[in-house]
Amino acid sequence: MYLLALSEKSDADLILKALRAGAHDFLCKPVKENDLRAATEKIFKLKAARKEHHGSGGKIVSVFSNKGGNGTTTIAVNLADALVRYHGKKVVVVDLALAYGDVTLFFNVNPTYSILDLAKNAEKADYDFLHTLLLKHSSGVYILADPPMIEDADSISAIQVKEMLSTLRSMFDVIIVDVSHQFEERTLTALEVSDIILLVTLLNLPSMKNTQKCLELFRRIGFRDEKIRLILNRFLPSDEISQEKVEGIMKIPVFIAVPNDYPTVISSVNRGKLLREIAPDKEVTKSFRQMAHLLFRADTQKAKPETAPKRSIMGRIFSLERSTK
Secondary structure (H helix, E strand, O other): OOOOEEEOOOHHHHHHHHHHHOOOOOEEEOHHHHHHHHHHHHHHHHHHHHHOOOOOOOOOEEEEEEOOOHHHHHHHHHHHHHHHHHOOOEEEEEOOOOOOHHHHHHHHOOOOOHHHHHHHHHHHHOOOOOOOOOOOOOOOOOOOOOOOOOHHHOOOOOOHOOOOOOOHOOOEEEEEEEOOOOOOHHHHHHHOOEEEEEEEEEOOHHHHHHHHHHHHHHHOOOOHHHHHHEEEEOOOOOOOOOOOHHHHHHHHOOEEEEEHHHHHHHHHHHHHHHHHHOOOHHHHHHHHHHHHHHEEEEEEEOOOOEEEEEEEHHHHHHHHHHHOO
16 A cells, blocks of 8 residues: 655644654645646656565675774665675665664765654554665765754664565665664664674774673674674784784674775765775775675575574573573
8 A cells, every 4th residue: 555645834843743654655736637646756766676576585784893993884885885786685784773874974864754664653564664764875875864853863762673674685686774873772772683794893992892891792692603794804914913813802703894994084075075986996995895795705605594493582682691691
């Protein structure tokens, strides 16, 4: 079902209220023929896309670090761009750093709707409705933005996160989730349903210590090492800690090392441009092409889904804590 709202007024607040009340699109009266034709074409495109992706099962890739400042958002947005541009994938980036997300800043967009609108309409979060909440960037990457206000983050539950990612899986080839750094239920839910976790670390002792503790937790709660891809960000070959030493400490191989090019990356962020747009030939930019290639070359053996636990993931953590006391 596709609901079309009509009104003689067209202010932003009214449009938002109509969509939150259940409408999929909004037209102003008197309806112009071109607007009606565009709305009709949109319906057919959405239906065709739904048919194309039905049952195909997209891959959920979460980008995570349990320490802030390690560059997860840079990785999420530039990997998404590489997957669209060089692999022809239909990709959405979900900003799950709910209270302080930066994905829209990195893409330099100001979306009308956010993940909050999805949370408030969870009961009708079907393909058509969800697609109206997404913003398509000029690169071809779709974006599901973080809530507009910090306090809005509390309105979104772990169950809604799980249902949202399930719906997106039927719509997109790849769902890239920029996850919060905190180990809370929504974060752990996203990580659990992910096919791949890109675990980001830096070559310094504080970051490596936190990454090692993160891996230990993953293993205790049942995440297999095969699901994890360890990424060394801001890598310099001359670093005191070698890549081999990192692999010995973490007990998993390094998936890829992203070169350290702070001036280029910070220029990209400050200008709201993707790395490919401002520095296509830099090594740091090429590393995202390589990352995209490795993900879709090595992961044709697709990680098996986690066995559904009888208890929630937070319940398993609390159980582990009690058993160690």
